[in-house]
Amino acid sequence: MDKWTVHIEVRLNARASARFETIRNHVHSYVTSVDRLAIPSTLDGWDDIPELASSVDRISVCESQCTAPSLTIEEMSLQIHVYKPSDSDAFEEFSNSAGNRNEDDDTMAASVCELPNKNYEGLWDSLIYADDVKMKLLDYIHATLIFSDANVDLNLVSWNRVVLLHGPPGTGKTSLCRALAQKLSIRLSHRYSHTRLLEINSHSLFSKWFSESGKLVQRLFSSITELVEEEDGFVVVLIDEVESLTAARAGAMAGTEPSDGLRVVNALLTQLDKLKQRKNVLVMATSNLVKAIDTAFLDRADIVQYVDLPSREAIYEILRSALCEIILKGIVAYVTVPALKQVQLYELMNKSAEKSDSIDPQDRSKNVSLRLLALATQCRTQGMSGRALRRLPVLALARYIGIGNFFRPQISGVLPKESKGTPVEVWLDGMEKAVGEHVRESERLN
Numbered sequence: 136m137d138k139w140t141v142h143i144e145v146r147l148n149a150r151a152s153a154r155f156e157t158i159r160n161h162v163h164s165y166v167t168s169v170d171r172l173a174i175p176s177t178l179d180g181w182d183d184i185p186e187l188a189s190s191v192d193r194i195s196v197c198e199s200q201c202t203a204p205s206l207t208i209e210e211m212s213l214q215i216h217v218y219k220p221s222d223s224d225a226f227e228e229f230s231n232s233a234g235n236r237n238e239d240d241d242t243m244a245a246s247v248c249e250l251p252n253k254n255y256e257g258l259w260d261s262l263i264y265a266d267d268v269k270m271k272l273l274d275y276i277h278a279t280l281i282f283s284d285a286n287v288d289l290n291l292v293s294w295n296r297v298v299l300l301h302g303p304p305g306t307g308k309t310s311l312c313r314a315l316a317q318k319l320s321i322r323l324s325h326r327y328s329h330t331r332l333l334e335i336n337s338h339s340l341f342s343k344w345f346s347e348s349g350k351l352v353q354r355l356f357s358s359i360t361e362l363v364e365e366e367d368g369f370v371v372v373l374i375d376e377v378e379s380l381t382a383a384r385a386g387a388m389a390g391t392e393p394s395d396g397l398r399v400v401n402a403l404l405t406q407l408d409k410l411k412q413r414k415n416v417l418v419m420a421t422s423n424l425v426k427a428i429d430t431a432f433l434d435r436a437d438i439v440q441y442v443d444l445p446s447r448e449a450i451y452e453i454l455r456s457a458l459c460e461i462i463l464k465g466i467v468a469y470v471t472v473p474a475l476k477q478v479q480l481y482e483l484m485n486k487s488a489e490k491s492d493s494i495d496p497q498d499r500s501k502n503v504s505l506r507l508l509a510l511a512t513q514c515r516t517q518g519m520s521g522r523a524l525r526r527l528p529v530l531a532l533a534r535y536i537g538i539g540n541f542f543r544p545q546i547s548g549v550l551p552k553e554s555k556g557t558p559v560e561v562w563l564d565g566m567e568k569a570v571g572e573h574v575r576e577s578e579r580l581n
Contacts, residue, residue, distance in 0.1 A: 138209075138210060138211055138212040139199055139200065139201040139206055139210055139211055139212065140199065140200070140211075140212050140214060141172070141174065141196065141197075141199050141201075141206065141211040141212065141213055141214070142196075142197040142198075142199070142214045142216060142322065143162065143166060143194065143195070143196055143197070143213060143214065143215045143216065144194075144195045144197055144216050144218070144321055145158060145159070145162050145191060145193075145194050145195075145215060145216065145217045145218070146191070146192045146193045146194075146195075146218060146219075146220065146256075147190050147191060147192065147217065147218065147219040148190065148191070148192045148219075149219070149222070150189075150190075151189075151190035151191070151219060152190070153186065153189075153190045155217040155324075157186070158186070158187070158190060158191065158217045159215050159217050161184060161186050161187050162181070162187065162191075162194060162215050162217070163213065163215055165178075165180075165181050165184060165187070165194075166178070166194075166208070166213060166215075167208055167213075169208065170207060170208065171205050171206065171207050171208070172196050172205060172206060172208070172211070173196065173204060173205045174196055174197075174198070174199050174201065174203070174204065174205060174206060175195065175196050175197055175198050175199075176195070176196045177193060177194070177195050177196075178194040178195070178196065181194055198269075198270065200270070214322075216321045216322055216324055216325075217324070218251050218320070218321045218324055219251075220251045220252055220253045220256055221249045221250070221251065221252050221253065222252075222253045223248075223249055223252070224248075224254070226246065226247060226248075244335065244336050244340055244351065244355055245333050245334060245335045245336060245355060245358075246333070246334050246336075247331050247332070247333050247334075247362075248331065248332045248333075248334070249329065249330075249331060250316055250317055250319075250320035250329075250330040250331065250332055250371075251317050251320045251321055251330070252317065255313055255314060255316075255317040256317075258310060258313060258314040258317060259314040259315075259317060259318050261456065262307050262310060262311055262314055262521075263445065263449045263452045263453050263456070263521075264307075264442070264445070264449060265443075265445065265446035265448060265449045268311070268440060268442065269311070269314075269315075271438070271440070272298065272311075272315055272438070272440070273315070273318065273319075273322075275298070275437065275438055276315075276319060276417065279294050279296055279414070279437075280323075280326075280414065282294065283414035284414075289411070289412070293411075294411070294437050295407065295411045295418075295435045295436070295437055296410070296411060296413075296414075296416060296417050296418060296437065297407060297418045297419075297420070297435050297436045297437055298417070298418070298419045298420070298436060298437065298438045298440070299377070299419075299420045299421075299422065299425075299428075299432075299433070299436040299438070299439045299440070300312065300419070300420070300421050300422075300440050300442050301421070301422045301423070301425035301439070301440070301441060301442070302423070302441050302442035302443055302444075303423065303443070303444055303520065304423050304520065304522075305444075305520025305521055305522035305523060306442045306443065306444060306445070306520055306521055306522075307442065307521050307522075308421040308422075308442050309373070309375050309421050311442070312371075312373045312375075312419040312421060313332065313373070315371075315419070316330070316332045316371040316373070316417075316419075317332075319369065319371065319417070320369070323369055326369075327367055327368055327369040327415065328367045328368065329367070329368045329369075330368065330369045330370070330371065331362060331368060331369075331370050331371070332371045332373060333359060333362070333370060333371070333372050333373065334373045334375065335355065335372065335373065335374045335375070336375075337374060337375065337376050337377065337379035337380045338376075338379055340352055340355065340379075340380065340399065348396075348398065348399045349398030349399050349401065349402040350402075352380070352399055352402040352403055352406065353402050353406065356402075356403075356406035356409075356410075359372060359406075359410070359416075360409070360410070363410065363413045363415060363416045366415060368415065369415045369416070369417075370415060370416045370417075371416075371417045371419065372416065372417070372418045372419070373419050373420075373421075374418070374419070374420040374421070375420075375421050376421065376422060376423070377420035377421065377422050377428065377432070378422050378423075378424045378425075378427040378428050380399055380400070380403055381400055381403060381428045381429045381432040382396050382400070382427055382428075382429065400429050400431075400432070403432070404429075404431055404432065404435070407432075407435055408435075420432075420436070425439075444515075444518055444519070444520055444521075445515070445519075445520075445521055445524070446515065447508075447511050447512050447514075447515040448475055448511075450511040450514050450515055450519070450524060451475055451478065451507060451508050451511040452474075452475055453521060453524045453525065454507055454510065454511060454514075454524060454527070454566075455472050455474070455475075455504075455507060457524070457525060457527070457528050458472055458507070458528070458559070458562070459472055461528055461562075462556070462559070465555075465556050466532075466556055466557065467556045467557055467558075467559050467562050468555055468556035468557060468558050468559060469556070470496075470499060470500060470503055470559045471496070471500040472500070472503055472504060472507065472559075473500060473501070473504040477504065478504035478505060478507070478508050481501055481504060481505055482505070482508065503559055503560075503563065506563050506567075507563065510563070510566060510567055510570060513567075513570055514570060517570070517573065517574055517577065519570075519573065523573065527566045527569050527570065528562065528566065530565075530566075530569040530572075531562055531565030531566045531568070531569050532565065534565070534568070534569065534572070535564070535565035535568045535569065536557065536561055536562065536565045
């Protein structure tokens with residue numbers, strides 16, 4: 136029978152010195168000793184194995200194309216990825232200074248980050264979308280690798296390794312690009328010894344010197360080409376707000392001479408055509424103004440993906456994940472917050488939330504989830520972005536709950552043991568009021 140590919144990610148701690156292959160073999164032996172795995176899930180019990188306990192931080196069963204909540208070992212084809220995240224910050228790589236003028240314009244045009252990186256741990260899982268955007272992007276990368284490994288003639292079957300994400304501000308486009316780069320650095324670790332994320336600062340590539348911007352783009356991509364020439368490394372190039380570089384050329388042609396912006400577009404397109412020959416590079420771009428992007432760039436993008444504001448269901452999961460985090464850290468008193476499928480069942484049963492804390496844990500959990508779903512419905516009606524949703528707990532504390540009880544001596548950022556956390560109903564009240572304030576401020580702006 137056909138088996139489902141299931142990815143197992145093994146994160147090592149900073150002190151780990153064992154060979155990755157050794158860890159991989161121990162993990163394989165442990166996982167295959169289990170009858171069934173939940174998808175996705177975080178495994179436990181492996182710390183009884185000394186070789187893993189001394190080196191491993193976490194073992195995760197990742198997303199799969201299979202829609203079943205779990206699979207037996209016989210139904211799975213395991214792909215085990217071992218990695219040790221770097222704790223280094225991004226380092227600057229390229230300045231837009233021409234180098235031959237006494238100018239004070241030396242803004243960094245790009246920064247480079249070694250991946251996988253601790254700063255991006257958990258970012259992939261924190262991004263919640265209604266459709267299958269994340270899996271679509273992962274499958275696209277693997278498809279290009281299959282064609283590249285088979286040496287398919289690019290003149291007959293063409294791909295450019297360019298992805299464009301566009302949509303309203305605050306929908307997580309840039310974060311998704313970084314998360315995808317992090318995920319690829321883990322999934323492709325068996326092919327490439329290292330991965331780098333190069334983020335281009337589009338605005339800094341426009342020089343105050345006429346005709347210099349096109350040369351700056353060429354110089355930057357020459358640096359990128361040097362990175363790509365290391366065939367044992369994978370390079371992800373992120374161009375945020377790409378409309379700054381690819382403004383439609385139609386407007387530039389209004390004058391008798393090509394503008395500096397036209398030279399930038401031409402230079403960028405030329406460099407992208409050169410990079411398509413390399414199989415160890417991916418170019419990702421984001422935009423809030425897709426209509427301002429030159430059609431030639433749009434045509435080069437293999438995937439043009441619209442990233443919409445979150446749906447009601449996605450908003451519920453976003454709010455739930457935020458609430459679960461502050462419960463885990465002891466800021467909110469413990470309560471179980473049901474997953475989306477469970478609260479949808481409550482909704483189908485025509486249950487309504489009751490503002491009461493004198494009920495048994497199961498009823499209280501049900502009421503919390505129904506109130507959170509009602510809040511998600513209101514947030515969707517207001518068209519709130521993921522960025523706005525993630526700050527609701529902070530606004531609730533700052534404006535409606537009061538921070539006095541939390542200004543007590545703390546050790547290592549952990550709340551004192553005597554703190555049992557604020558009741559979750561208080562936080563729900565605060566977040567509901569924060570959303571109400573958002574509505575009023577939006578009305579004033581409009």
